[in-house]
Amino acid sequence: MAGFGTLLRRELVLAWRQPGDAATVLAFFVLAAVLFPFGVGPAPNLLAQMAAGIVWVTALLAAMLSLERLFQADLEDGSLDLLALLPSPLWVAVAAKIAAHWLTTGLPLLVVAPAVALLFNLADAAYPVLLAALALGTPAISLIGAVGAGLTLGARRGGVLLALLVLPLLIPVLILGAAAVDAVLAGLSPRPHLLLLAGLLLAALVLCPWAATASVRQALD
Amino acid sequence: MLHRFANPARFLRIAAVVQPWCAAICALALAAGLYVAFFASPPDYQQGETVRIMYVHVPAAWMALFAYAAIALAAAVGLIWRHPLAFVAAGAAAPIGAAFTAICLATGSLWGKPMWGTWWVWDARLTSVLVLLFLYLGLIALRHAFDDSDRGERAAAVLALVGAVNLPIIKFSVDWWNTLHQPASVVKIGGPTIHPAMLTPLLLMAAGFMLFFVVVLLIRIRSELLARRLRALRLAQAHAAEPAAATRGPVLG
Amino acid sequence: MDALGQFLAMGGYGAYVWPAYAIALVVLAGILIASVRTLNTRRRAVAALEAALPRRRRQGGSADDA
Numbered sequence: 001m002a003g004f005g006t007l008l009r010r011e012l013v014l015a016w017r018q019p020g021d022a023a024t025v026l027a028f029f030v031l032a033a034v035l036f037p038f039g040v041g042p043a044p045n046l047l048a049q050m051a052a053g054i055v056w057v058t059a060l061l062a063a064m065l066s067l068e069r070l071f072q073a074d075l076e077d078g079s080l081d082l083l084a085l086l087p088s089p090l091w092v093a094v095a096a097k098i099a100a101h102w103l104t105t106g107l108p109l110l111v112v113a114p115a116v117a118l119l120f121n122l123a124d125a126a127y128p129v130l131l132a133a134l135a136l137g138t139p140a141i142s143l144i145g146a147v148g149a150g151l152t153l154g155a156r157r158g159g160v161l162l163a164l165l166v167l168p169l170l171i172p173v174l175i176l177g178a179a180a181v182d183a184v185l186a187g188l189s190p191r192p193h194l195l196l197l198a199g200l201l202l203a204a205l206v207l208c209p210w211a212a213t214a215s216v217r218q219a220l221d
Numbered sequence: 222m223l224h225r226f227a228n229p230a231r232f233l234r235i236a237a238v239v240q241p242w243c244a245a246i247c248a249l250a251l252a253a254g255l256y257v258a259f260f261a262s263p264p265d266y267q268q269g270e271t272v273r274i275m276y277v278h279v280p281a282a283w284m285a286l287f288a289y290a291a292i293a294l295a296a297a298v299g300l301i302w303r304h305p306l307a308f309v310a311a312g313a314a315a316p317i318g319a320a321f322t323a324i325c326l327a328t329g330s331l332w333g334k335p336m337w338g339t340w341w342v343w344d345a346r347l348t349s350v351l352v353l354l355f356l357y358l359g360l361i362a363l364r365h366a367f368d369d370s371d372r373g374e375r376a377a378a379v380l381a382l383v384g385a386v387n388l389p390i391i392k393f394s395v396d397w398w399n400t401l402h403q404p405a406s407v408v409k410i411g412g413p414t415i416h417p418a419m420l421t422p423l424l425l426m427a428a429g430f431m432l433f434f435v436v437v438l439l440i441r442i443r444s445e446l447l448a449r450r451l452r453a454l455r456l457a458q459a460h461a462a463e464p465a466a467a468t469r470g471p472v473l474g
Numbered sequence: 475m476d477a478l479g480q481f482l483a484m485g486g487y488g489a490y491v492w493p494a495y496a497i498a499l500v501v502l503a504g505i506l507i508a509s510v511r512t513l514n515t516r517r518r519a520v521a522a523l524e525a526a527l528p529r530r531r532r533q534g535g536s537a538d539d540a
Contacts, residue, residue: 155366172394447516
């Protein structure tokens with residue numbers, strides 16, 4: 001597993017040198033959320049009710065933007081071929097990329113999400129649950145999204161295609177994540193939703209790196 | 222190369238025998254099904270004549286699921302045993318499955334209007350079928366998104382398997398979501414209690430749809446095999462023209 | 475004529491029952507016709523190319539004898 005640390009550091013250094021990429025995704029996230037009051041009106045009660053759903057939907061859309069580049073840049077400059085030739089198996093490199101994707105987009109999203117929820121008058125009691133749900137859900141987005149990113153590697157209209165493939169698969173994450181916050185607002189326990197979300201994350205953690213590696217290998221053949 | 226061609230050749234011989242029979246039985250089953258659906262089955266005591274929509278809606282829903290299962294199975298066979306026909310079959314089945322899914326949604330909406338009072342209800346089953354339609358569209362789009370069609374087939378096969386794993390999770394989460402947001406005003410209509418007189422047209426239509434799926438699948442597989450042959454022939458033609466070009470310029474490879 | 479009218483009315487639900495069947499018919503006929511047409515186009519193209527390339531034929535002849 002020494003390879004994983006080295007590869008992860010490489011990804012993070014590359015991301016650090018291009019801070020604009022992560023910042024653009026965050027800006028899109030906030031902007032897309034800010035559009036909703038213009039669309040549905042600024043009534044505080046309505047927005048408070050919609051807050052969790054808006055945060056989740058816009059987080060999904062923002063993730064789509066960043067996923068397109070997950071393997072693309074490395075395929076274009078040939079580093080992906082080199083990663084496949086490393087003594088450590090390819091899935092280690094893929095897992096490192098997924099982890100780096102979460103650290104550079106999921107984690108910042110987690111930091112900004114409360115600020116967005118603030119704009120929507122989310123009830124105070126709901127913040128911890130919103131954060132917990134996002135903490136469980138955003139890694140799942142990175143994992144499942146990585147499969148889509150691998151599959152669309154080298155495809156025409158890859159970005160739009162990626163969203164078409166991945167968004168339906170992410171509906172369970174959206175449902176459970178938003179439902180956890182809704183449960184708190186309704187005075188119920190968010191526990192079952194969070195547990196299911198954790199289960200989903202575990203399943204994705206086991207299956208997705210494997211599927212993503214298979215799809216990346218197809219692109220290299 | 223010979224190995225790759227051996228199976229398709231045998232397949233084509235079998236298909237040529239099977240297809241006319243399937244087509245004939247399909248036409249008979251659909252004709253009989255439509256007759257019983259309209260003339261020899263009673264209206265439902267609750268839903269009246271609208272229950273006749275069920276005879277297209279429910280078989281279409283069955284076929285939508287069956288086709289996806291068949292695609293996932295073919296994808297698995299193709300990925301595990303590298304059977305050359307499996308990917309062709311999976312690719313050929315996807316548009317047919319999408320067509321049945323679309324029929325299921327459209328007829329469900331037409332059934333919902335008189336029963337629920339609106340064209341669309343975010344009912345758990347309808348919503349799951351809507352997601353299934355997007356899975357189909359994703360499969361079809363991915364299959365055709367690459368210049369190298371082999372790559373498209375393999376990518377679509379992986380996606381079909383990922384979707385097959387995800388489909389029960391989506392179904393579960395949509396059910397979960399639906400029970401959380403159950404609006405009190407919507408009258409929940411479980412499937413009508415199936416009267417034997419309703420079962421006959423339902424099964425006849427289902428058999429007809431299944432055979433229709435088989436017939437169109439065979440046609441599309443043959444068509445795809447021809448497309449491959451066409452590519453091979455064009456390549457051969459280009460090679461045949463090459464010696465003339467060789468005198469004029471450098472030849473690659 | 476009255477019996478036919480009554481049949482078409484479908485107890486007042488004709489506006490829902492008939493479009494349902496019409497949509498199913500159009501979609502299924504559409505995919506069938508489109509599939510058959512592509513098959514025929516490709517078959518003709520293959521036949522034309524094979525005629526233009528008078529080479530030793532692969533055993534089993536054309537890829538589609540059906």
